[in-house]
Amino acid sequence: MIMTLRRLDYHSLIAFLPRDARVLVWSCNTCARLCNGFGGKEATKVLCSMLSEDGLEVVGGEVSTVSCFKSVIRKRLDRADFRMMAEKATHLIPLTCRTGVEMMRNELPWLEIVEVGETVGLGYLSESRGAVLTNSIVEMLDLPEEGIPLSEVAEDLGLFIGPFER
Amino acid sequence: MEQLSTAREVTILSCNTCTRYCGTGGRLAMDHLAFHLNNNGVTVVGKELVTKVCIQEQLRGRNPTKTIVLMACSSGLISAKETWPDAVIVPTNTTLGIGSYDPETSSATLLFPFAGYETSRGAQFPSLNTETIR
Numbered sequence: 001m002i003m004t005l006r007r008l009d010y011h012s013l014i015a016f017l018p019r020d021a022r023v024l025v026w027s028c029n030t031c032a033r034l035c036n037g038f039g040g041k042e043a044t045k046v047l048c049s050m051l052s053e054d055g056l057e058v059v060g061g062e063v064s065t066v067s068c069f070k071s072v073i074r075k076r077l078d079r080a081d082f083r084m085m086a087e088k089a090t091h092l093i094p095l096t097c098r099t100g101v102e103m104m105r106n107e108l109p110w111l112e113i114v115e116v117g118e119t120v121g122l123g124y125l126s127e128s129r130g131a132v133l134t135n136s137i138v139e140m141l142d143l144p145e146e147g148i149p150l151s152e153v154a155e156d157l158g159l160f161i162g163p164f165e166r
Numbered sequence: 167m168e169q170l171s172t173a174r175e176v177t178i179l180s181c182n183t184c185t186r187y188c189g190t191g192g193r194l195a196m197d198h199l200a201f202h203l204n205n206n207g208v209t210v211v212g213k214e215l216v217t218k219v220c221i222q223e224q225l226r227g228r229n230p231t232k233t234i235v236l237m238a239c240s241s242g243l244i245s246a247k248e249t250w251p252d253a254v255i256v257p258t259n260t261t262l263g264i265g266s267y268d269p270e271t272s273s274a275t276l277l278f279p280f281a282g283y284e285t286s287r288g289a290q291f292p293s294l295n296t297e298t299i300r
Contacts, residue, residue: 001218001220001221001241002264034221068265068266068267069267069268069269070266070267070268070269070270071268071269071270097264098264098277098278099264099265099266099278102266102277103266119264119278121264121280122220122239122240122241122261122264123220123241124219124221124222124241124242124244124245125220125221125222125223125245126222126245126248127222127223127226128248132244134240134241134244135240135241135261135280136280137263137264137278137279137280139281145244146244146248147241
């Protein structure tokens with residue numbers, strides 16, 4: 001599975017978004033969810049609520065099983081309600097891996113993408129160690145064969161793990 | 167075949183997610199490999215299709231033979247090693263990096279390669295021109 005951490009804490013995200021931003025949150029419900037809940041239905045719902053409570057206009061929160069398929073966003077755009085949300089939005093917050101972000105950049109080019117994720121590589125979900133990074137795309141990480149728990153990777157890189165929290 | 171020279175019986179364990187989209191896993195690739203192994207003196211006594219080998223929980227409750235032929239990514243390999251530490255696991259795949267899949271062309275594209283595979287950035291799998299990544 002693709003391992004993704006979070007670049008920003010919630011306060012930095014809020015500070016970054018203009019007050020008149022109309023925000024669409026898109027999340028992947030597979031790898032991103034399994035990365036300690038960085039993405040997925042619950043993370044999307046919570047982030048949308050937090051942004052609304054803080055006075056930002058949230059036009060929608062969309063969750064897809066995967067975001068690394070080129071067809072996923074195209075198919076959603078065929079749906080009138082999603083197209084309307086996407087056309088109304090000014091900013092897109094992807095709770096996905098970097099591949100998902102690339103797909104969105106291609107399919108939703110009019111939106112400003114607020115990259116909140118940092119994809120660090122591939123890994124697996126261990127029953128004893130949780131999410132573990134085994135192959136890095138980050139040059140500064142030197143991994144042992146058995147990998148490093150994602151929580152330790154976050155510490156090493158100064159990143160955040162899991163969903164946005166206040 | 168060299169790595170299987172001493173194995174009489176094997177289980178093939180194939181991941182049915184990312185590797186399926188790369189053409190190096192899934193049911194069809196597993197059946198294809200089983201056919202060739204059986205024809206070359208290796209008895210395939212079990213074929214296990216796992217939705218995601220990288221979710222260790224999905225490996226529990228399976229009892230493969232001592233020798234496992236694994237059609238998964240490198241993370242799936244670590245997951246399998248942790249699950250069956252005494253098994254001899256023979257991986258069939260090399261993991262090049264992270265990419266996307268386009269159902270319209272039935273091909274996966276390498277977007278973010280790991281170190282050593284940078285020249286394969288943008289390569290498509292399975293594509294008509296796979297020579298570049300062998």
